[in-house]
Amino acid sequence: MGFGEFLGNARIVQALRGALRSGRVPHAVLFTGPRGVGKFTLARMFAQAANCERLTDDFCGECATCQRVSLLADTDLLIEEGLTERGESADAATVERMPLILQPYPDVWAVVPDPVRLKTPVARPMLRIGQLRAVQRAAYFQPMGRRRVFILDGAETMRGDVSNAFLKILEEPPGSATLILLAPSPYTLLPTILSRCMQFQFAPLGLAEVEKILAERTKRSAAENKLAAALAEGSPGWAMEMDVEQTAQRRREALKILESAARGSGFAQLFAATGALAKDKEAPFDEQLGIFYGLLSDLLEVTAGIGAPSFRNVALARELRELGAKVDTAWVMRAIAGFDQLHYGSRRNLNKQLGLDALAASLAR
Ligand SMILES: [Zn+2]
Known part of the structure; x- marks a missing residue:
């Protein structure tokens, strides 16, 4: 267990480990790159390493903290639980009052675009103001462990007021918290946000690396995996679900x-x-x-x-x-x-x- 399991983009992994080792961890990090290339996985691994009870620049995967944070490996399940808790027929105000937050461990939050289920369906999932306000409040709490980590997936879906709430946090960065933004490309974000984040651009993986991941983690036939890898443009996550x-x-x-x-x-x-x-x-x-x-x-x-x-x-x-x-x-x-x-x-x-x-x-x- 540990960062060694993460395939591809080795320089990004090294940089993150270096930051953890030196204790100079940035308050805001931006991961960009195609979907399924491992941005969320690496953000989750960073959250584990930042709070692992045994290691400081890697994670054991076995301590209680590592195990709790690893629940983020199945976000679909956590999203489903969150939506069920809020109630299928929640109105717009309830959606903001009960923001969808995935929190497997007190110090580690993941915020994903809310696929709101209203009686009248809204356009597309997006990060909502209620979610950002909740992050804003929680970012300044002292961590129970070493570091609070907030993963904001789908950062490109933030609208004006949501972006502003986010900028407010960056303007007064909390002491021991790191916010990790995930987006397909930096051009989808405001320059005022970009300039305050340490940016990491994820490259697509090589065909052999994608095939290796598929062979380990799917039950498909070898032939089908070969085709999936060829179609996935270097994104193992996409290859797995396609x-x-x-x-x-x-x-x-x-x-x-x-x-x-x-x-x-x-x-x-x-x-x-x-x-x-x-x-x-x-x-x-x-x-x-x-x-x-x-x-x-x-x-x-x-x-x-x-x-x-x-x-x-x-x-x-x-x-x-x-x-x-x-x-x-x-x-x-x-x-x-x-x-x-x-x-x-x-x-x-x-x-x-x-x-x-x-x-x-x-x-x-
Ligand atoms: Zn651990």
Whole structure:
């Protein structure tokens, strides 16, 4: 047990251990990187090491404190308990008064975007003002153990007033507390928050590392794990929870759209495919765009003539090379610019189907 179990991003682990060893632990830390790459896991391990009863720059995993904090390994269960306690039909005021806090141990809190279940459902889970106010109050308590650790997952979902509550804590940093923010990218946060955090950017893991983790922690067949690892773009967490067949299928379909657009034939067929894509309710549009961006960045490497491209879509390497031989870098750049427009358009609620059709038509020309 200990940090040794954490695969990938060794320099971040070293830096955190160094901080614990020297006693110069920052008040605010920001972990950024793709989902499933291990940000929450490492934050939980840091909380264990900061309070382990036996070790100071690592954790034993066996003492009572380590075991309590390790409950954070299953956040779904804790979230479910929290929501049940609050009651399924809580109104908006109750949601703020009874903020969702995961607290497996008095000094260690995890705050996650609240998937509020109201009678009338709200848009998407986000960190709420009630949660931040609770953190604000608790941050100044003396720790029972050595250090209070607050993990704020989904920091990019903080709105104005929530960000301000967070900034207030950073402006008067509590003595023995560390706040760890998790977000996909630093650009999703206010500069005033960024400038007060020590930042760590998590890199995707290598294919072999992802496969190793999957072999140890899933019951899937070796073949299925191999495919999941190839699809997961370096994120073991995502690889573990993904529906492998569905994920592979979505990529194949997206690649088919690019292929028929590049062939410049069959608009009817092309629009049928984009129509199916626009109607797919299970995959959020952002996720679909992400699939196209992934394929296009692979194509960019092929058309640029890079000897051994490091494909994000390893499983589609052959098809990508074939398509890459038919288009050039200018075509790929045009496609990327087109998807950028779609991305901005979708934020302003433009019609996705029309946007996709226009893009496909412009690529076919
Ligand atoms: Zn311990």
